[in-house]
Amino acid sequence: MAQTVVVKIGTSSLTQPETGQLALSTIAALVEVLSTLRQQGSQVVLVSSGAIGVGCARLGMTDRPKSIALKQAVAAVGQGRLMRIYDDFFTAMQQPIAQVLLTRGDLIERSRYVNVYRTFQELLQLGVVPIVNENDTVAVDELKFGDNDTLSALVASLVDADWLFLLTDVDRLYSDDPRSNPDAQPISRVQSIKQLAELQVQTGSAGSRWGTGGMVTKIAAAQIATGAGVRTVITQGRSPMNLLKILAGEAIGTQFEPQPRPFNARQRWIAHGLVSTGKLILDDGAVEAISNAGKSLLAAGILQVEGEFESHDAVTLCDRSGLEIAKGLVNYSREELQKIQGHQSEEIPIILGYEGAETIVHRDNLVLSH
Ligand SMILES: Nc1ncnc2c1ncn2[C@@H]1O[C@H](COP(=O)(O)OP(=O)(O)O)[C@@H](O)[C@H]1O
């Protein structure tokens, strides 16, 4: 069946662990599998790391650079080299590709998010495989995805994918880092975020020598993607043929069930494009009204206002214990909200001295968390 598949491959699978040189046979096998999926009618997006690792190998550097400027320079060397290799391999399969480099800022503004969305739609309709990476050379810290696991989950949400594959150098998720704990138990299926919390997976501190996030960012990515209705799989990058087996129903790797919570495009942008800069703590009545009755947030239900934000920015809505219950676009700035919190809607014009919106977060601009 034709479906939309996002595949993320990490540096640890694309390069040789010792030398940092490209793992050509892995890349060739991956390209073959992705081209096969395309020929079968699926839409395919590849999120590929490796710019920094490949750049380091090209420049003879034996350790990942620490300074931001050096990382950005090295990524500029590696990204071009990486795309050249992909284009050579995909061309052998007569499969056109495109390079898409993104930063966090591209998804925050609604008009830019829609623009990126439309570009992906066009590329996929043209039968092209977009190859996505963070635009490491220009991304500044505040506007970074930070790791490609998160980026791939946001892309999977953006294109409304059916599947997200996170390819790495371990065959699946374990109860603990199998590199340091030989007793770590394999985990094959995760049915819900609640079950994941119960499993109390340990993730160690970092990833492999060249990787960025380790398992922590893969689990976070699986949470984002499954929350957007995308089935997510963590599996070994060295055996790309497994993708076809998994799509045919084999239980390989760790499979995370998608949550039955279809978002529309605007809700996906609010949930995954925007970054919250503020937090509103709500009373029990407001939590109930939002979570179970599908109502808008009114000023009367706000107990506390935190963070810095202007009107139309994204804020997180939390219950008294600080647990996130929703995210939404707020109609007032922090300063205004501090004056009107706890008050009835009809008092707002009197307190502020001007007529504003009746709701603080309208239900059309609000997306519930898990
Ligand atoms: N609970 C766990 N299960 C599996 N692997 C884990 C776990 N905790 C930490 N790891 C480590 O995460 C590494 C993969 O992360 P990383 O190096 O960032 O990969 P990539 O480059 O593919 O993104 C594995 O090599 C493994 O040692």
Ligand SMILES: N[C@@H](CCC(=O)OP(=O)(O)O)C(=O)O
């Ligand atoms: N954007 C960076 C990769 C960041 C990243 O998440 O790396 P990895 O953990 O190997 O997937 C690069 O191309 O080197």
